[in-house]
Amino acid sequence: MDLNATSYVILGMLGMRPMCGYEIKGLVDTSTRFFWAASYGQIYPELRRLAAAGLIDGERDAESSRRRTEFRLTPAGREQLERWLAAPAEVQEMRDESLLKVFFSGAGGPGATRSALEAKATRHRALGARLRSIQGSKGERELSGATGATLRFGIALNDFVAEWCEREALEHGAPVEAEVG
Amino acid sequence: MDLNATSYVILGMLGMRPMCGYEIKGLVDTSTRFFWAASYGQIYPELRRLAAAGLIDGERDAESSRRRTEFRLTPAGREQLERWLAAPAEVQEMRDESLLKVFFSGAGGPGATRSALEAKATRHRALGARLRSIQGSKGERELSGATGATLRFGIALNDFVAEWCEREALEHGAPVEAEVG
DNA sequence: GAAGTCATGTAAACGGTTACATGATTTT
DNA sequence: AAAATCATGTAACCGTTTACATGACTTC
Numbered sequence: 001m002d003l004n005a006t007s008y009v010i011l012g013m014l015g016m017r018p019m020c021g022y023e024i025k026g027l028v029d030t031s032t033r034f035f036w037a038a039s040y041g042q043i044y045p046e047l048r049r050l051a052a053a054g055l056i057d058g059e060r061d062a063e064s065s066r067r068r069t070e071f072r073l074t075p076a077g078r079e080q081l082e083r084w085l086a087a088p089a090e091v092q093e094m095r096d097e098s099l100l101k102v103f104f105s106g107a108g109g110p111g112a113t114r115s116a117l118e119a120k121a122t123r124h125r126a127l128g129a130r131l132r133s134i135q136g137s138k139g140e141r142e143l144s145g146a147t148g149a150t151l152r153f154g155i156a157l158n159d160f161v162a163e164w165c166e167r168e169a170l171e172h173g174a175p176v177e178a179e180v181g
Numbered sequence: 182m183d184l185n186a187t188s189y190v191i192l193g194m195l196g197m198r199p200m201c202g203y204e205i206k207g208l209v210d211t212s213t214r215f216f217w218a219a220s221y222g223q224i225y226p227e228l229r230r231l232a233a234a235g236l237i238d239g240e241r242d243a244e245s246s247r248r249r250t251e252f253r254l255t256p257a258g259r260e261q262l263e264r265w266l267a268a269p270a271e272v273q274e275m276r277d278e279s280l281l282k283v284f285f286s287g288a289g290g291p292g293a294t295r296s297a298l299e300a301k302a303t304r305h306r307a308l309g310a311r312l313r314s315i316q317g318s319k320g321e322r323e324l325s326g327a328t329g330a331t332l333r334f335g336i337a338l339n340d341f342v343a344e345w346c347e348r349e350a351l352e353h354g355a356p357v358e359a360e361v362g
Numbered sequence: 363g364a365a366g367t368c369a370t371g372t373a374a375a376c377g378g379t380t381a382c383a384t385g386a387t388t389t390t
Numbered sequence: 391a392a393a394a395t396c397a398t399g400t401a402a403c404c405g406t407t408t409a410c411a412t413g414a415c416t417t418c
Binding site: 005008009012015016031032034035036037078081082084085086088089090091092093094095096097098099100101102103104105106107108109112113115116117119120123127145146147149150153156157160161164165168172 | 186189190193196197212213215216217218259262263265266267269270271272273274275276277278279280281282283284285286287288289290293294296297298300301304308326327328330331334337338341342345346349353
């Protein structure tokens with residue numbers, strides 16, 4: 001069975017603690033989702049595949065009043081996860097429409113480049129704020145170690161990009177009124 | 182006809198100057214490809230769609246000794262491009278496997294987090310070098326204006342990420358020998 | 363004349379999102 | 391009683407990549 005990076009998101013989450021699919025989705029949405037998203041349409045089928053391959057093991061949670069299947073890593077699954085961690089990363093992709101607009105802004109009217117840079121700065125300010133709010137909602141334990149470092153990275157990165165765009169915007173003429181106000 | 186961001190990559194490139202599909206691909210590969218890639222499998226069919234919609238106009242290049250179709254923006258196409266530029270960006274996605282490994286590195290042995298951070302730093306150093314070499318290969322005209330700013334942005338961003346990872350790595354214990362090399 | 367580049371194109375596969383469906387439980 | 395949340399799942403669709411096919415022209 002061949003695993004892709006999304007499979008490892010699931011293995012990685014289950015490496016932290018046993019969880020059901022719904023919990024995985026929730027955790028992804030407040031953590032990896034900013035650099036590796038995952039939808040239900042991927043998670044549930046993938047949980048089955050991983051279970052069929054013996055990398056995870058799911059059982060009906062008797063504790064819960066709800067019908068839920070809690071999955072946990074098998075030793076084989078943990079081994080796979082560790083091997084993936086040690087191997088070099090392959091995928092590195094971006095789809096950044098706001099940067100695309102900066103790139104092509106020469107085709108716009110005067111001030112288009114500046115407007116595009118300011119718009120991009122605004123986006124990253126907002127994303128930074130969102131990450132800070134996530135940071136505020138997490139406990140001390142979650143903010144320590146590697147996962148906490150990743151969150152701090154996201155915040156630092158968005159701050160950097162916002163500042164870069166703001167600085168650069170200053171060197172690209174006055175914005176057109178309609179695009180500013 | 183509904184256009185997606187990739188359609189605008191093509192419109193945007195043709196907004197700079199008339200080109201054939203092969204040239205668009207070449208330009209993409211040394212510019213937007215780092216934040217918006219495009220393959221032949223998209224470009225050629227999309228050129229037909231855009232031509233059918235009257236946004237671009239292609240004609241057999243008689244100048245060239247080769248069989249090539251040079252496309253140019255129509256007034257309608259330029260208008261579409263300008264409207265897209267003025268509208269807020271929508272897509273902002275990332276698939277960063279190296280950061281995923283940092284995030285899950287707690288599941289690895291001691292030093293795994295540091296190794297993951299160092300590996301990520303190395304990647305971004307390499308990417309920065311590649312962008313600098315692209316910068317060196319471009320003419321002065323291409324490096325001025327918005328497209329040049331985008332390239333400088335890429336370089337600054339990769340430098341920032343590499344430095345952040347290197348700094349952070351120092352705070353995550355000694356790396357395991359086998360993982361360092 | 364071989365290798366490399368220019369140039370156009372397509373089919374199959376893949377990864378992923380969206381939207382929908384269902385229903386139980388919990389909170390207001 | 392209504393609304394929100396928990397929980398699982400699937401089918402259709404979409405954008406994109408990969409791999410392949412073809413052939414002319416150019417450079418070594």
